[in-house]
Amino acid sequence: MNIKSMTMEEISHVLKDMGQPAFRAKQVYTWLHKGVRSYDEMSNLPKALRDVLTEQYPIFVPEVVRKQESQKDGTIKYLWKLHDGNCVETVLMRYHYGNTVCISTEVGCRMGCAFCASTLGGLVRKLEPFEMLNQVLFTQVDSELPISHIVLMGIGEPLDNFDNVMRFLELVNSADGMNISMRHISLSTCGLVPGIDKLAEKKLQLTLSVSLHAPTDEIRDTIMPVNKAYPTEQLIAACRRYYDKTGRRISFEYAMINGVNDTPEAARVLLKRLKGLPAHMNLIPLNHVEESPLKPSTREAVHRFQNILEDGGIPATVRRTLGSDIDASCGQLRRKYTKGE
Numbered sequence: 001m002n003i004k005s006m007t008m009e010e011i012s013h014v015l016k017d018m019g020q021p022a023f024r025a026k027q028v029y030t031w032l033h034k035g036v037r038s039y040d041e042m043s044n045l046p047k048a049l050r051d052v053l054t055e056q057y058p059i060f061v062p063e064v065v066r067k068q069e070s071q072k073d074g075t076i077k078y079l080w081k082l083h084d085g086n087c088v089e090t091v092l093m094r095y096h097y098g099n100t101v102c103i104s105t106e107v108g109c110r111m112g113c114a115f116c117a118s119t120l121g122g123l124v125r126k127l128e129p130f131e132m133l134n135q136v137l138f139t140q141v142d143s144e145l146p147i148s149h150i151v152l153m154g155i156g157e158p159l160d161n162f163d164n165v166m167r168f169l170e171l172v173n174s175a176d177g178m179n180i181s182m183r184h185i186s187l188s189t190c191g192l193v194p195g196i197d198k199l200a201e202k203k204l205q206l207t208l209s210v211s212l213h214a215p216t217d218e219i220r221d222t223i224m225p226v227n228k229a230y231p232t233e234q235l236i237a238a239c240r241r242y243y244d245k246t247g248r249r250i251s252f253e254y255a256m257i258n259g260v261n262d263t264p265e266a267a268r269v270l271l272k273r274l275k276g277l278p279a280h281m282n283l284i285p286l287n288h289v290e291e292s293p294l295k296p297s298t299r300e301a302v303h304r305f306q307n308i309l310e311d312g313g314i315p316a317t318v319r320r321t322l323g324s325d326i327d328a329s330c331g332q333l334r335r336k337y338t339k340g341e
Contacts, residue, residue: 003057004032004130005167008176014057020049026176028053033177035137037061062134064142076143082107082131086124088155090135098148098184103135105165106156111190113211114223115255115286115294118155127156129167136172136180150180153188153209159195169204182206188253193230196238200245209251209282210239214261215269223260223294232273240277249278255286256297256305267308274314281309281316 003011012025024045031042038059039050062080065087069076076092088104109116110123132152140147150172152158158165169185172178182205189195190211199208212235214220220227230238239250252274256262270281283306286296297305302318309316 002060002128002130003028003053004059004133005128005171007170008174018049018052024049029174030176032059033133033137033171033174035141060130060134062131062138067142076139078135078139078142080135080138088127088131088135090139090154092139092143092145092147094145095149099143099145100149100151101136101139101147102151102154103132104154104156105132105152105158105161109156110160111157112225113190113213115213115257115292117292123156123160126161126164129164129171132165132168133171133178136178147178148180149184149186151186151188151209153186157190157192158187159189159192159199162195162198166202169206186251190224190226191230191235192226193234193238196235196242200242203246205248207251208239208242208248209253210235211255212252213255213257215266215273219261219266223257236273236277239279243278249280251280251282253282253284255284256302257286258295258297258301260294262297262301262305264304264308267305268312271309271312271314279314281314282319283316284319 001010003014006014008025008029011029012022015024015028016022027044028042031045036042036059039045039053042050045053060083062082064078065081066079067076074094078090078092079087080090081087086107088107090104091102093100093102104118104127106126107124108121109119112119136147136150152165165187169182172180172185173182186207186209187199188209188211196208196210211224212220212232213224214227215232217227217231217233220232227235242248243250254261283302285302286294306316306318
């Protein structure tokens with residue numbers, strides 16, 4: 001295991017086997033979570049220990065291949081090159097309540113959603129905990145902006161990489177690390193029912209965001225292949241179990257697609273399907289993906305849809321589009337350059 005994927009207790013065992021005193025574990029752990037690039041920066045460690053750690057537990061630092069900043073809203077998008085040559089994207093967004101980083105959890109994605117660029121090349125591999133942590137750490141280091149919130153909504157399906165994501169959450173929440181509150185973390189899933197049930201058992205205080213995007217199987221089947229494995233009835237039932245277990249309101253993501261899922265009838269069906277479930281609907285104007293024929297709903301259709309939901313008792317907001325001029329908005333992230341860039 002990479003040393004940055006280890007808990008402090010695990011690092012303590014490693015150092016104990018090297019004959020080091022117990023207090024060294026906290027020193028090493030704290031340095032790693034400050035974003036050091038080598039053990040040589042750990043100035044309070046003996047040189048002999050730094051040399052052994054360098055040899056046995058190398059520190060991998062992602063390389064900035066490309067950095068783009070939106071001229072509209074200051075959003076920053078990073079294309080990171082990982083130690084094995086694969087690339088992922090991370091987005092830093094600025095809000096009045098703090099700076100939010102949107103991280104990737106996999107290299108590529110196998111979910112196949114029709115409106116998403118992240119899935120075009122399929123799944124290459126799952127990210128390890130330290131690779132997720134590095135996105136947060138080095139975005140903060142490079143931008144010189146403090147990160148207060150995290151959304152797991154970048155490339156990949158977080159619940160398809162369940163164990164590594166859970167370890168990442170433990171690390172980033174650690175009081176001796178970045179100490180980012182679970183209540184400041186959102187995890188997005190396209191609807192892997194077994195993963196939702198496993199997450200419910202953890203009783204974490206994060207926000208679960210479910211990419212619903214359609215009120216019926218007939219519509220959802222055409223844009224989200226995962227629906228054939230876990231149809232809407234099963235998905236919404238899992239969401240109800242999640243709420244019963246955790247008491248945490250669920251946020252539903254809904255990409256507004258012209259002529260596909262944006263009709264008044266679709267809104268009314270949603271109201272019936274979600275009746276009694278404490279939820280928030282996040283309406284997302286569809287973002288442009290060159291390879292997709294799907295088009296965004298009109299502004300009028302979005303607001304009509306929103307009004308129907310709110311009149312029916314479901315709070316609904318229209319997500320502000322950030323970073324659209326640098327392809328950093330929802331559904332636009334890729335694991336490599338597109339052709340011609």
